[in-house]
Amino acid sequence: MVEISAYSNTIGQEVDELSRTYLDNLLNKPGPASDPDWVPGPETIGALESSKVLVIGAGGLGCEILKNLALSGFKDIHVIDMDTIDVSNLNRQFLFREADVGKFKAEVAAAFVEKRVKGVKIIPYNGKIQDKDEEYYMQFKMVICGLDSIEARRWINATLVDMVDMEDPESLKPLIDGGTEGFKGQARVILPTMNSCIECQLDMHAPRAAVPLCTLATIPRQPSHCIEWAHIIAWEEHRKDEVLDTDDPEHITWLYQKALARAQEFNIPGVTYSLTQGVVKNIIPAIASTNAIIAASCCNEAFKIATSCNPFLQNYMMYSGDEGVYTYTFETERKEDCPVCGNLARTLTVNPDMTLQDFIDSLGERAEAQLKKPTLRSEEKSLYSQFPQSLRQQTAPNLTKKLSELVVDGEEIGVSDPAFTIAFKYKLIFSS
Amino acid sequence: MAEKATTPPILQGPTAKEKKYDRQLRLWAASGQAALENAKVLFLNSNSGVVGVETLKNLILPGVGSFTIVDETKVSELDLGVNFFLEESSLGRWRAEETCKFLQELNPEVKINALRESIDAFADDPNRLEQYSLVLLIGPTRNARVLERICQHADKSSIPLFYIHCQGFFSQFSLQLPAQFPIVDTHPDPASTQDLRLLNPWPELLELLEKKTGNLGSLSDHDHGHVPYVLILLHFLNVWKASHDGQAPANYSEKKQFKALVESGARTNNSEGGEENFDEAAAAVLKSLNTPSISSGLREVFESDDCQNLKSTSANFWVIANGIQKFHTSHNGILPLPGALPDMKAQSSDYIQLQNIYKAKARSDLAAVTQTIRSSEQEVGRKSSIEQAEIEAFCKGAQFVKLIHGRPIRVAKCSAEIDWSDRAKALSQEIQDPDSLLPIYFAFLALDRYQDDIDRIQKLRKPTDDQQFNDIMAGRVVSGAVPPLPTFAESAHFSTPAVDPEHDPKPWPRFDIPEARETFDNVVKELDRADWGELHNIAALTGGMVAQEVIKVITKQYVPVNNTCVLDGIASKTAVFKI
Numbered sequence A: 001m002v003e004i005s006a007y008s009n010t011i012g013q014e015v016d017e018l019s020r021t022y023l024d025n026l027l028n029k030p031g032p033a034s035d036p037d038w039v040p041g042p043e044t045i046g047a048l049e050s051s052k053v054l055v056i057g058a059g060g061l062g063c064e065i066l067k068n069l070a071l072s073g074f075k076d077i078h079v080i081d082m083d084t085i086d087v088s089n090l091n092r093q094f095l096f097r098e099a100d101v102g103k104f105k106a107e108v109a110a111a112f113v114e115k116r117v118k119g120v121k122i123i124p125y126n127g128k129i130q131d132k133d134e135e136y137y138m139q140f141k142m143v144i145c146g147l148d149s150i151e152a153r154r155w156i157n158a159t160l161v162d163m164v165d166m167e168d169p170e171s172l173k174p175l176i177d178g179g180t181e182g183f184k185g186q187a188r189v190i191l192p193t194m195n196s197c198i199e200c201q202l203d204m205h206a207p208r209a210a211v212p213l214c215t216l217a218t219i220p221r222q223p224s225h226c227i228e229w230a231h232i233i234a235w236e237e238h239r240k241d242e243v244l245d246t247d248d249p250e251h252i253t254w255l256y257q258k259a260l261a262r263a264q265e266f267n268i269p270g271v272t273y274s275l276t277q278g279v280v281k282n283i284i285p286a287i288a289s290t291n292a293i294i295a296a297s298c299c300n301e302a303f304k305i306a307t308s309c310n311p312f313l314q315n316y317m318m319y320s321g322d323e324g325v326y327t328y329t330f331e332t333e334r335k336e337d338c339p340v341c342g343n344l345a346r347t348l349t350v351n352p353d354m355t356l357q358d359f360i361d362s363l364g365e366r367a368e369a370q371l372k373k374p375t376l377r378s379e380e381k382s383l384y385s386q387f388p389q390s391l392r393q394q395t396a397p398n399l400t401k402k403l404s405e406l407v408v409d410g411e412e413i414g415v416s417d418p419a420f421t422i423a424f425k426y427k428l429i430f431s432s
Numbered sequence B: 001m002a003e004k005a006t007t008p009p010i011l012q013g014p015t016a017k018e019k020k021y022d023r024q025l026r027l028w029a030a031s032g033q034a035a036l037e038n039a040k041v042l043f044l045n046s047n048s049g050v051v052g053v054e055t056l057k058n059l060i061l062p063g064v065g066s067f068t069i070v071d072e073t074k075v076s077e078l079d080l081g082v083n084f085f086l087e088e089s090s091l092g093r094w095r096a097e098e099t100c101k102f103l104q105e106l107n108p109e110v111k112i113n114a115l116r117e118s119i120d121a122f123a124d125d126p127n128r129l130e131q132y133s134l135v136l137l138i139g140p141t142r143n144a145r146v147l148e149r150i151c152q153h154a155d156k157s158s159i160p161l162f163y164i165h166c167q168g169f170f171s172q173f174s175l176q177l178p179a180q181f182p183i184v185d186t187h188p189d190p191a192s193t194q195d196l197r198l199l200n201p202w203p204e205l206l207e208l209l210e211k212k213t214g215n216l217g218s219l220s221d222h223d224h225g226h227v228p229y230v231l232i233l234l235h236f237l238n239v240w241k242a243s244h245d246g247q248a249p250a251n252y253s254e255k256k257q258f259k260a261l262v263e264s265g266a267r268t269n270n271s272e273g274g275e276e277n278f279d280e281a282a283a284a285v286l287k288s289l290n291t292p293s294i295s296s297g298l299r300e301v302f303e304s305d306d307c308q309n310l311k312s313t314s315a316n317f318w319v320i321a322n323g324i325q326k327f328h329t330s331h332n333g334i335l336p337l338p339g340a341l342p343d344m345k346a347q348s349s350d351y352i353q354l355q356n357i358y359k360a361k362a363r364s365d366l367a368a369v370t371q372t373i374r375s376s377e378q379e380v381g382r383k384s385s386i387e388q389a390e391i392e393a394f395c396k397g398a399q400f401v402k403l404i405h406g407r408p409i410r411v412a413k414c415s416a417e418i419d420w421s422d423r424a425k426a427l428s429q430e431i432q433d434p435d436s437l438l439p440i441y442f443a444f445l446a447l448d449r450y451q452d453d454i455d456r457i458q459k460l461r462k463p464t465d466d467q468q469f470n471d472i473m474a475g476r477v478v479s480g481a482v483p484p485l486p487t488f489a490e491s492a493h494f495s496t497p498a499v500d501p502e503h504d505p506k507p508w509p510r511f512d513i514p515e516a517r518e519t520f521d522n523v524v525k526e527l528d529r530a531d532w533g534e535l536h537n538i539a540a541l542t543g544g545m546v547a548q549e550v551i552k553v554i555t556k557q558y559v560p561v562n563n564t565c566v567l568d569g570i571a572s573k574t575a576v577f578k579i
């Protein structure tokens, strides 16, 4: 009976009741690459259907991920997203329609997939991942991320690493993460504390170098310099009491006109409304097909992890479609000095004459740190603290002091940032 | 700088369409979008075809103009478990019409038609393909003849065709492009595209050089720290040439020496201990001082017959290529200047002045090329003249143009061997690598041939005795008369044409080492495990890949796959082969 079903499409024969989905074909028998100890059949199918999974993000990747999980046999899905639907989402976020603009993404996406795919339960949460505690994250079998924010990725990564209790294998939650830009993207599988984590890999996703402030202020040359000037300097000068809302067309129009006037003053061509939006909102080009590739990659790994029907990705796949199709699948190494999953302080060679302020600025530019509002402690004392205000005032005078006045050669300092649940450890070595 | 606090008037913002497509217009611009909107895609479905439906989703969302879905089957329970664009109420209805309905919800601006008929009609009538701009064909087709005929019709009408397989954890697609498929706008990495023409400066540039660096030593620290690095390099090139018989640094070691010379020009008696513009200049030495050369892709274009011998019917691409080649020859091997200037530390006005010098030179080179093209147009008697914008785009990207030679899709028949022509040797070497993904492609060929064999047997069926036929089929399967796929694949040979006329065609692929044979066998076993079924994830992933390629083919931007791509969803890897 098994063989004859192979002809069912061509002969038009009724399919065996037992094999109601194509998924069952695979889960009912082993393949050449599946583990010799793997048990096919109802046990595996049951494990898949009872796996509770969390999807973070219901945007371009998230919509695809929800659809893919639902059609891969997952039946208990949760999804978190704080965003509402914008008209510029409609070219790829295929669970949303024009009439949905303004509604919560998580809610609309969950309802859509639940309605379309029989027997799937999807519970949305319209809010931030930071609203939830460890107890909440502990209920899931794994977490799948489709985010465009590095900060949120780092937060969930640190949280999942923190949750690992060596005594309790259930506390280890695989984190599957996807990201895209244009025709390119990557998918990775993180087993917290077992292999390289998002923090270990941070320097592979270095931020774009910022344009020096003095260029913006005195010698602009590019249209983007004029736009950044309007964004950073002109707004502060003219409308500092208002919070800049990059989704407010009036605000963008104002910035555009300021940038345009400045560009004309310096004879710089090329300032447009679209470019203004792109620079101010740091827009990354995004298309449906790349989202499809990366989301499906992530869900394929999730399916293999949940069913053990075949080995899963170890641990990074990058995809590029700019020129032909190119993928690079490789294993990234764990870092012993990773501030999240490692134990060692990272060695940093510094000029002892550098001021603390310059040192803090340099931390913001370091690919592996990318800190915005760091607080620094030496072994002895607080060097600089952002919060509370009283401590900030007390430690502010340190900013102009030289490092050599604050720490000794070889001393370890701790750096933390309110955006992350991590503390970095650096061992400062003075350059001679 | 005194500014008056005026409320700006409300601006004519982006249109509704620009808003909706904002994130993709940043990739392929209005020209790419227009090409997509004018395209007509024909989707010929066989089997469950989720890979095709997912491809359509990724093309409907960005606004490809119109689609025709051809599918002769009715929706089954199996479809519901794997296809997102169907729902329970679709059961038993025509699949073409149901998928059409749910896909249409994604974008009201695109046109989608459903044809509930067999794709065989497109094999029988070559004219039916002609109105489409691109074909997506899902394999295996009913038999090899259908595949072969459709591929031939597409080839004859120069319509790009994708032939796609997706089963279990594997997928594969082949792209049949027209015999010549040129791409001008390949979107090369901006860092690699700089042509500053420092070794061939022109009078206007030299005039600015003299003005800005004539007495470099006596400049104020401020001015010295703001000389654009392009001028710094030109200045030190002159210094170098004076002591090197007028020659620029040619090899790596000379460039390193030259770099040290540039670095020595920086003033260090300041708080930073150096100058940013000199740092930029030093960093640019290695990539900016290459003697002019042209890429292999452009060389191939120049050397091709179509470029050498223009006719009144030559495509615009060849007429422009011919014009640029003539420019290249008459200008001692340099190409028209692209005209873009990277950002660099400089006073605003100096930078803008330099930028304008580069732009003006690019314009005058463009004018020279255009003039050549106009006289060629007359010479060969072309009726209309090529638009300036098209010539300009070619001049800007000349170094990076690509010419892809479309190749036919190989058809696996149960009754005949495949002709591998010039690829036989390369492919039979590749297949000896146990880590190669090429066996996935061969396993799908085996599947096609298997299907062709099943079809051959099925033709024996008389319409009156379905039950009896099925019993016979079942009996054959059990008795091994139609062996299961792995056994079938084992015995299926794909021969090379006889290289040595004294010998018969050899069975192929031959596996010289057992590990290579095992790789192939394992792929076939895993395919068989899926039992003709698609996994949604693999279909969605492949649908994303195919859609990217379709977009590249339609917009003629970026570079499409040449010509076969396989996906291994177990190892999470892909590979591209020229078949």
Ligand SMILES: [Zn+2]
Pocket: A196, A197, A198, A199, A200, A201, A334, A335, A338, A339, A340, A341, A342
């Ligand atoms: Zn780590």
